[in-house]
Amino acid sequence: MSAIRPYDAKEITRFVDSVIRPAAVLCDEEGLMPPETIASLASNGYLSATFPRQYGGLEWDALEYGMLTEQIGKACSSARTLLTIQTSLVGESLLRFGSSQQKEQWLPAIAKGKSLGAFALSEPGAGTNPQELTTTYRLNQDSYILTGVKKWISFGDIADFFIVIAKDANGKMSAFIVERGRKGLSTCPIGNMIGARGTHIAEVRLEDVVVPKENLLAKEGAGFSYVVNTALDHGRYSVAWSALAIAQEALDVMSAYAKERKQLGGELGQTPSVKAIIGDTVTQVHAARALCLRAGQLRQARDEQALIETAIAKYFASKTAVQAALDAIQVLGANGCRSGSTAERLLREAKILEIIEGTSQVQQQLIGDFGLNTYGLESQQISQYC
Ligand SMILES: Cc1cc2nc3c(=O)[nH]c(=O)nc-3n(C[C@H](O)[C@H](O)[C@H](O)COP(=O)(O)OP(=O)(O)OC[C@H]3O[C@@H](n4cnc5c(N)ncnc54)[C@H](O)[C@@H]3O)c2cc1C
Structure with a gap:
């Protein structure tokens, strides 16, 4: 230990x-x-x-x-x-x-x-809605047999084991641990991603892969409501902080550059429009940080609001990261447009965060539902507002 x-x-x-x-x-x-x-x-x-x-x-x-x-x-x-x-x-x-x-x-x-492990949920035809996944499992005496294709799996090409989500003939979703080396399991790297390029993203193929019954993770049927929901909630929390990281780095990059770069004999940062960009970015970054901290505090307190506050933090911070990276490029001008510049890399990485662990559109729906169920509940007449 x-x-x-x-x-x-x-x-x-x-x-x-x-x-x-x-x-x-x-x-x-x-x-x-x-x-x-x-x-x-x-x-x-x-x-x-x-x-x-x-x-x-x-x-x-x-x-x-x-x-x-x-x-x-x-x-x-x-x-x-x-x-x-x-x-x-x-x-x-x-x-x-x-x-x-x-x-x-x-x-x-x-x-x-x-x-290393990998979490294999998404498929070529099932991303936002995991209910559409087509990877199947069936019980055969003391084993389960899994068949299907998983796509976009981070570290899929080098992982030693996979948590694979699959459905039985009745649509019951379950999670399984599948070790690399099992007969019928193969992985194929996916290249040319805009970001997350060092994450060995892969397609994972399962052709009648046999795993012992002990490889079932949680109970049969608990694949979506328990395993997937829990994993994505934890992933979302991590991604919220990752987005904050990118936004903060973009702010550091643009501020450092604006102080060093001279324009018309003065600092670029003293130009009112550049100062305004930096001011907006500071505000957004501080707001994103406050949301991440709030989500963390609620998680520590095991407060049931942690779930929605984590989604809000992830949604806002990833949006902030994209905008901050774009603004860093704006402040750097041509130097930010160069492929390989830090600002350009931050933009590519930021965009990924609006897609993974539930896209921004999915978060909007979730947060919108929360809003409708939480606010404006007093039985006031609409006429009061008109
Ligand atoms: C870098 C990277 C790493 C990844 N790693 C993993 C991993 O490790 N494991 C894994 O299982 N998956 C992984 N994924 C896949 C990721 O989870 C999916 O890309 C994501 O769930 C979106 O699914 P999709 O790409 O099929 O888009 P789609 O579901 O086809 O959605 C396309 C667009 O339509 C919108 N849309 C779709 N349905 C709705 C709806 N009902 N309401 C509102 N808007 C909707 C989406 O917001 C999106 O903008 C990864 C993806 C990327 C890019």
């Missing part, structure tokens, strides 16, 4: 500056995650930051995990994705629904960086 270490922002900053930031361009340009980056994240305990100590975790709380996500995400979105997938989607699913044997087998392995 490893020793737990308290959250230390300065220690993480040193780690990010020496290990993560130098690898960020490589992740983006070469389309891979260096094994030594994975090993360093693991050996510092960051892949298992929220896990209990018995599984090699640091036992950090939701806010500490959020701040860690921000620090890593400021430097490299691909490395941050590794954290989101291992800790939030795969790790939390195992912690919450895994049998003791499943937890013992996989959580310490993730913590040590010896095994």
Whole structure:
């Protein structure tokens, strides 16, 4: 059992500056995650930051995990994705629904960086609406047999095991742990993504893959309402902080540039229109941070509002990230338009966050429903407002 270490922002900053930031361009340009980056994240305990100590975790709380996500995400979105997938989607699913044997087998392995997991929900024909998925399972004596195709699976090309969501003939959705190496399982990398290029995204094919009954995660039929919903809620929380990270980095980039760049004998930042852009970005970033902190506090308090506040934080922060990255390009002018500039990379990474863990449109619907069910409930006559 490893020793737990308290959250230390300065220690993480040193780690990010020496290990993560130098690898960020490589992740983006070469389309891979260096094994030594994975090993360093693991050996510092960051892949298992929220896990209990018995599984090699640091036992950090939701806010500490959020701040860690921000620090890593400021430097490299691909490395941050590794954290989101291992800790939030795969790790939390195992912690919450895994049998003791499943937890013992996989959580310490993730913590040590010896095994990576992937969360395989999306399919070529099923993204926003997982109910449309067509990957099937059937029980055959003591085994389940899985068949189907999963698409856009982060770290799918290098994962050692997959949490696969599938349906039976009656539409019952269940989750299974499928180890790489099982006969009939193959992965194929998907290239040319605009962002998340170091995350080994892959298509995962399952052709009559046989797994023992013990590989069922949670009960049969609990695949969507429990496993998927829990995983996506945790993933959304991590993505909210990741979006804040990008927005903050964009703000840092545009502010530094505006102070250094000289125009008409003065600082670019003193130009009223540039100062206005920076002022707007500061306001948006502070608002996004407040939403992320609120979501974290509610999660720690196990408040039932945490779910909707997490969705609000993710929706707002990802929108803020896209706008902040666009504004950073605006402030940098032609220097921001160069492929490979930090601002350009931030924009590509920010856009991804409006798609994953529930698109912005899905969050809008969810938040809109919450609004209609929460506000304006007094039985006032419409005529009062007219
Ligand atoms: C970089 C990256 C990493 C990913 N990693 C994973 C992973 O690890 N595991 C995994 O399972 N999946 C992963 N995905 C897939 C991701 O979850 C899906 O892309 C996402 O759910 C959206 O599905 P879709 O792309 O099929 O879009 P669609 O569902 O086809 O939606 C297209 C557009 O229509 C809108 N739309 C669709 N339906 C509705 C609706 N009912 N109401 C309002 N608007 C709607 C959407 O908002 C979107 O703008 C990843 C995707 C990306 C880009």
